[in-house]
Amino acid sequence: METGGFIYPERAYAQVAMSASEEFTFVCPSCGESMAVNPAMRDALVDNGCVVCGASVTTDAFSPVDAPE
Amino acid sequence: MALEKQTEMTRSDTDALLGRHETGVLSLARDDDPYAIPISYGYDADDRKFYLRLVSTPESEKRAFLSSNPDARLVVYEEDEPTYRSVVVTGTLVEIPRDEMTVEHVEQYGDAKRPLFEIWGESKPDLDIQLYELRAENVSGRHIELSDRHD
Numbered sequence: 001m002e003t004g005g006f007i008y009p010e011r012a013y014a015q016v017a018m019s020a021s022e023e024f025t026f027v028c029p030s031c032g033e034s035m036a037v038n039p040a041m042r043d044a045l046v047d048n049g050c051v052v053c054g055a056s057v058t059t060d061a062f063s064p065v066d067a068p069e
Numbered sequence: 070m071a072l073e074k075q076t077e078m079t080r081s082d083t084d085a086l087l088g089r090h091e092t093g094v095l096s097l098a099r100d101d102d103p104y105a106i107p108i109s110y111g112y113d114a115d116d117r118k119f120y121l122r123l124v125s126t127p128e129s130e131k132r133a134f135l136s137s138n139p140d141a142r143l144v145v146y147e148e149d150e151p152t153y154r155s156v157v158v159t160g161t162l163v164e165i166p167r168d169e170m171t172v173e174h175v176e177q178y179g180d181a182k183r184p185l186f187e188i189w190g191e192s193k194p195d196l197d198i199q200l201y202e203l204r205a206e207n208v209s210g211r212h213i214e215l216s217d218r219h220d
């Protein structure tokens with residue numbers, strides 16, 4: 001969906017971090033939402049709860065993504 | 070009930086009201102049809118953005134209204150006799166795609182309240198929860214003091 005083309009500084013940072021470090025798969029135990037996240041996003045989700053449903057999230061909700069072949 | 074005075078609220082008063090509340094009534098329009106729902110929100114006073122979680126199903130009326138970044142109006146008010154305050158926000162409601170989620174979004178939604186008016190039930194995985202930003206274009210607040218009558 002069109003979001004206006006505005007790039008948040010945080011988003012640019014997240015993309016840099018994404019390419020430079022390992023990724024995780026986040027699966028929310030409460031709402032089932034799943035998404036690929038970088039370490040910064042993982043920390044934010046643990047601190048703030050699931051962005052979709054608001055439920056608390058622990059590091060158990062993240063599993064490392066294997067490096068691409 | 071004579072109106073003693075009605076004044077425009079300052080930006081800081083308006084922001085304070087929006088910050089101390091977490092619910093309001095969101096109105097959307099589609100053609101000639103109005104649609105209004107109670108919602109809960111998180112408010113970022115610096116960017117004048119509201120962060121909303123809305124639950125809908127594919128066939129729902131709500132989905133139809135949400136489908137095209139609609140113009141929106143949000144009303145938040147409080148009454149604390151003899152003072153009545155109301156804030157009307159106009160802006161555009163924009164869905165935040167999951168793959169464009171940022172750390173900032175996660176933090177903003179951490180401050181946002183859960184959808185207090187939404188039905189969650191036991192089957193959250195079956196619900197379609199969408200995240201929206203209401204980008205305020207105009208925010209106006211009014212403050213009314215009723216006259217202090219003892220008759």
Ligand SMILES: [Zn+2]
Nearest residue numbers: 028031050053
């Ligand atoms: Zn969740």
